[in-house]
Amino acid sequence: MSTPTLWLAAVLPAAALVAGLLGLLLPPAPSHDRASARRTAVALGVAGAAVSLLAALALLVRVDAPVEASTTWIDLGGLRVTLGLRLDGVAVLVATAVAAVALAVQVYSIGYLRRGPHDDVDVDHRYPPYAAQLSLFTAAMLTVVVSGDLIMLLAGWEVMGVCSYLLIAHDRRLPEAPGAAVKAFLVTRVGDVGFLLGIALLGVGAGSFRIADVLAHDYGTGTLTAACLLLLAGVAGKSAQFPLHTWLPDAMAGPTPVSALIHAATMVAAGVYAVARLFPLFERAPAALAVLGVMAAITMLLGAFAATAQDDIKRVLAWSTVSQIGYMTGALAVGAPAAALFHLLTHAAFKALLFLAAGAVIHAVGTTLMSRMGGLRTAMPVTFWCTVVGLGALAGVPSLSGFWSKDGVLAAAEAAALDGAGPSAAWVGWLVWLAGLVGVAVTAWYATRLLLRTFLGTTRTPLLRPHDPPALLRWPVLLLTVPAALLGLAAFAPWFADRLRVPGDDTGEAVELVHLAPNLVLPFLLLLVGAGVAWAGWRRDPAADPARFLGPLRPVFVRAFRLDDVQHTLVVRPVGALARVVRTGDELGVDGLVEGSGRTAVEVGGGLAALHRAALPRAAAGVLAGALLIGLAVALIGVTS
Amino acid sequence: MRPVIPYVTAALLFGLGVYGVLRRRNAVLVLMAVELMLNAVNLVLVTADTTVKAALPHSGQVFALFVIVLAAAEIGVGLAIVLQLYRLRASVTVDDVPLAEPAPAVTPAERPEGAVR
């Protein structure tokens, strides 16, 4: 491996990391020199992301074959932990996406976290730590991407969790923000328990945590299945898959750019990426893939249906993320990692675009509720058109990026279902395929609804004078429109497709991302149906919400099938109660025993002392009785022995 | 001669002495009971001289002599002590001699100050 490549790969996370660490040293509080602190923070954040992006682009050019380098980090009693890089096409592509989105978010944040027009409070008085945390977040994700060692991957993985926690809790005006942040971290952390155990199983089996060693090791089926299932728990947490998806919608309490970062390129992508990275292991564990498939199918539909009823624009997008990640994991489940990764990339582009655009809307109208928007098309044309592109890609409008990648997923599922292709069982293919198809229609429905409710019709808050955002906000959105629209076409470029080849795939066949076949029509038809129904509903009464047609299902969908409540009832409350019980038990039981023995000693002492609260004869009696008893005992022992 | 006769006499005398020590309230009577016990010991010692093949003849009787002297000395001092007590309290009832300090006069509220802390 050539040294420059190595250096570039190291720079990739390091640049952001350094920027982040330096940023943390800046004065966080409002103080007399905060203007300069903010400037420094901005410079550091943007520079970190930019350098990372440049490095990623350079690597994109340089890396055409997988490269790997590692050095021992620490050897724990025969278990080798390495500090290593493992670069292949997938890694470089994902890294590029991450860095690009990160840069866009950094730039966007400069403008977004200024004083808002409808807010007297100085929102960004803690900008330096915010920017630094963004940088750290990026660095962590990039670490996950380039890491050649499971422990190192875990490091990035967990740091991401912490950063998400910090960033979601950033906004001090929102009372629900800290709770959402804690939830985000905790739910993913619970998943990470499985992830850690899975890694431990793999590492212990191979005697090393290096991914190459792990992939090369021949595990027993039981171990492998267990390890893969455990890894899936972590994946479910990070990638917001059922049943650990509940944190993601709540995480919308964070500032919108943070949401963009989390949803587009970092947290949620990490799970999919990790599975793809270790795909050869999953291929050998069909049971795990089946579980993944079920999970994916449920998630797809769950997310899609939940998105239909939301009023909060960010929550619609959040649920759509849940659903789209379901497509990716579905692709993985049917043995098409390339399709999953392709969808990941296109999703990164259009979801970042959508969030930043939504941010622009929120910025303009000062609310996230669609019921208070409407008719913004004229006031915000740029934002409107960008959103149209984004939503089109999301829904899978032909020729936009999402169309191609979603088609890839559906085609793979169809192949698995009909032809039994891929490593998983046919029923998994059927499940994913059917769920995917339904999902297409529903996605089209809620995308249309979002567009109509937000931009068309009449304005519902007439006092506002919304306008397109300033340049700092506009340009990132505009630039993201390009990949959101066009990235799908890259699938036709062999060099691109080839880069999405996962490690286990050494067949040498060309990676086929797009299947230009008649059955492309089927999803397109479903799309039209979904969009048409939504449009029809809106036409009947442009002021009303099309979601009203959901009828009694609406509240269920709003609450996302009440899974939050289930989680609260089944996990949160029992744990809290258990904690109180254990605390009481510890204080009264364990400590009570200790204190009690002390008290008992004192009591017994008191009792014995009371025995001595007597007159002299008792002392003499003690002597004589003692002698008598001892004599008696000795005599008896003497007689018996 | 049946040595068991004086031995049992001694045992019974000792028992009577023990009973007296424990029963009597008057310090002088207690001392008398002690004398009974000591005499029981002496009887054992003197009788033992007849029963054992001692390395030194008459050791028991010698010991008994020493015990008599010892008892005399103790009674002398003991009576002086009892009389001293009588001078101070005008009573020689041993039941009035406490073993423990008088019951605490401090209130429970004060206790943590001095005792527990």
Next chain:
Amino acid sequence: MTFGQVLLVAVVAVPALGALATAVVPGDRAGRVVGTVAAALTLLATLPLVGGDHGWFGYGPRPAVQPWHQVDLPWVPGLDLRFHLGVDGISWPLVVLTALLTLLCCAYTLWRVPTGGGSGRALVALLLVVEVGILGTFLALDLVLFFLFFEVVLLPMYAVIAGWGGADRRRAARKFALYTLFGSVLLLVGVYVVVAAAGTADLVALTGGAGLSRGTQLAAFTLLALAFAVKSPLWPLHSWLPDAHTQAPTVGSVILAGVLLKMGTYGMIRVAVGVAPEGARWAAPVLGVLAVAAILIGGLVCLAQDDLKRLIAYSSVGHMGFVLLGIATLTATGLQAALIGNIAHGVITALLFFLAGAVKDRAHTGSLADLSGLRETAPRLAGLLGFAAVASLGLPGLAGFWGEAFAVVAAVRRGGPLWLTLAVLAALGGALTAAYFLRLLRRVSHGRPSPAVAGLAPGLAGAELTAWAPLVLLALAVGLAPALVLSYASGPVEALLGVVP
């Protein structure tokens, strides 16, 4: 005497003499300065210890303990007691940590003496005596000497708590003293069970069982493990700790949590496992189960805790549970995890207690209900608290990760249904750790400033930064480069495990 031997003796003698000097120097501040200088000199003396003979170049079987330097002088032959000190890869990091923390505490005391009665220099002198005991415990290679130093710590620490602690300090201090004495008298009996059976108290000779019968080993391990379990503390023998920590002054908590508890875990590795390996093998499942119980119960209690210092104290129960789980696995991985967990916990919890002390000193309350919005008024303090909490919950890349994650890995490595279950439960305990620390941060850092917090000055004193910065850096450094701690330990650990049947 070689240079290394001089250093070894100096490491114990300098703080002892320093304590004396501190006590007799006229003037309170002068005394504190003298004490701090002595602590600094001690730290300086510990550092070059690393430059010893690390390898084993001789012929024949590898001895289980190969000190880099050692001093071996007769003391009380009638009690099988020799003044035998030595340092190796297992003890050296702990020695340095002890010296460092004591120095930081002394320096901190230069700036602020806790209110409550005693003079500052008496506090510094007591801290130095505590240091003597801890360092001696880590360095002792004679069982009886080990016990002796183990006991030295007790009363000075009692005095620190009782003299400078919080409102309920007397009771807490008494509980601490009596409970830990309960542990150390068991240690005494255990030590002489071994010595009486083996005829020697030399740890180098004893390590590996030294031909002790199985029955003796079981008895010895039970006694020794109980003793160390009290000190560590292992659930359910932990209940002295929350009270002591809550009531102790900041520096007392720092020393207590930072290094004093490590005497227990160190003893468990070096003495209990080393001397009675067969007993260790026999008791490992029980130890493992209790360790996991400690993790879970510590976590759950923290989750329902409403006092800052008490929460941190209970968190120690959980963390020490991970360390003991590592030891209980009796694998090289587990022991190394325990060693690094020891160091990490020392650094991080010391920092946490410093911070909790700072919060409490400023806001005059430690109740979580009365604290909130710290990041609004004192952002740096809140940031550091966040850092420490995150480090403590075992974030990879910071010191706490290695010990906890690899204790779990070690349990997985040990294999079998029991250990796998323990691994799963311990990993869940890790999630609990996150839960209560996040709850702590949410209460203290976020939200609107409470009345107690509203008036805080945003800045930090220079002394505080001086005391904390090394800990922050260490938490990072050990996290990023665990080899700092473990590179010297692998040899001794392998050798130790080489003798475990």
Next chain:
Amino acid sequence: MSLVQSVDNVAMLPAYLAAGTAVLVLLGDLLVARPAVTVAVAALGAAGTAAGATLVGTAGTRRTFCVGDDCSWVWGGRAALVGAVIALLTLGVLALSGPLLRAGRTPVGEYCFLLACAMTGGVVLGAAGDLITLIVALETLTLPLYVLVGLRRGSLAGAEAAVTFFVVSVVATTVTLLGAALLYAVAGTLHLDRLGATLADRADLTDLPLTGVAAALVVAGLAFKVAAVPFHAWAPATYDGAPLPVAAYLSTASKLGGVVALLAVVQRALPGDMTGPVLAALAVLTMTVGNLVALRQRRTVRLLAWSSVAQAGYILAPLGALALAAGRTGDARTAAYAAAVAYAIFFVLLELAAFAAVVALRPADGDGGTLADLRGAARRHPWVGGAFALALIGLAGLPPGLAGLFAKVTVVRALLAGHAGWLALVVALNAVIGLAYYLRVTASLYATPTGAAAVRPARTVALALGVATVAAVVIGFAPQLVLDVAAR
């Protein structure tokens, strides 16, 4: 054959010195009639006795008053140790008596004379080779103390203490005498070594229940002297009523005498399988009850008294190892005896220091007072308070009171050498209870003072305290000194 036993006067020198001291004090008091001279004579005599005991002891074992192989007087290492220590304790107590004697309500001459008589008893006790000498010496040690205890003029507590001590002591002596008489009736000899040999040789005697009971009665009677439970109830009342220096003497020299007497019969005369279980039971009871009751004491001297009851338990504990067959092997026995002696030496030193500190902190001629009276004492008198704290911590058996720590270690080691692990555990757990009240006293020494005026400690008391403390520190670092002399 001469009419009178041949006498080795060199071997008898310590006894002569001790008895001579008594006589000289009496004469000096009669002829010179100056308290200072009397005290000086007594002090010189005590010092001379200690020196003589040591000198004669270093020259090897000397025996005299022999009948055949049985000797009534054996001046060996143990005797020299006991003699020297008792003489030194007498010297120390004399120093502590300074304020009491200067206060003027105590007859100086008689006080010193009685003390010297008691010392004579103690010196003879260590060398006694037969039961008669042993018991007579023990009485000589005790009888003057009845008087001394009652010497607080006009104090009802003092008179009551004297009566208590006297009555219980007489009863206990009678029990001992009965045991001795029965032993004689069984074995036909009164010399300890011969008794031991006889009982070891003749299984028919040891099978007799009477023999066991006789042995038990001797042990029980002697256990009274060390205030072992259940023969202890006199101790707190007596200590508290007696003048402080006399209480100090009772809890150090007198207790040491009891230990020596017990050891003499247990080691030389009685078979271990008879005495072992008795001693083990006594040890367990003694330390546990002593410690538990001490938890509830509010008067300083009573607390010390109960603690010294508990300490007697630790002294007896190693002998409890004799209860087991493994504890009766040669090495284990030797270790047990040596441990008991060593513990006793460590203990009397620390106890003397503790009493010296109490004397120093209390007004002359006062009693021990309550614990509340000691509040903040260490802040008013840092050195005295520090020494007191050190002594208390030593009694608790913790560093920095290394002497006490090594004492406990010695006991535990001896017990484990005798495989009496359970007894070692009891000792260990009792040490925990012990710490509870020692800590309470120590902590109250350093508490905020309540404002009582500071009393300036007398010079002699300070000297005694200083010497005892320095000695405690020295043997704390070099316990081998004590272990060596104790093992002889």
Next chain:
Amino acid sequence: MTGADVLLLALGAVAVGAGALVVATRHLVRAGLWLVVCLGALAGDYLVLTAELVAWVQVLIYVGAVVVLLLFAVMLTRAPIGPSDDLDRPGWAAALVGGGSGLGLAVLLIDAFRWSRVDLPAAGTAERLGEQVFRSWVLPFEVLSVLLLAALVGAIVLSRPDIGRRSADEGGRQ
């Protein structure tokens, strides 16, 4: 049963009976007198057992000195001459312990000696005993002298409270 046995039995019965009255009578002074009877009977026992010197010393010291001393003490403490009701405390414990020890000892002794028979040894005359004391038991004899001296001085000190005051005055003068 020889004549000696009969004598022993008779004297023993007298001694035990008198002893019982010593501990049971309600007259203080009579207790002293019964003690004389008991001690006298014992002296007779000694004579039968050929311990002549001990018997005479018993009569001299015990009956002659100790009992007189005790009676003086009874007088000095102004005890009532007639019967008094408050001499005893409830007696079950005392009876238990006293009876237990007396009977227990008796059983042990009977168990040890049964109905064995011994010949009486040479008489313990003053000459023989003196020889024994000075041949074999000089040491305790000497120590006892110190004890007696101490007892003497001690008894005087306690009995005369003015001794302390005198030295106090001297201390004051110096």
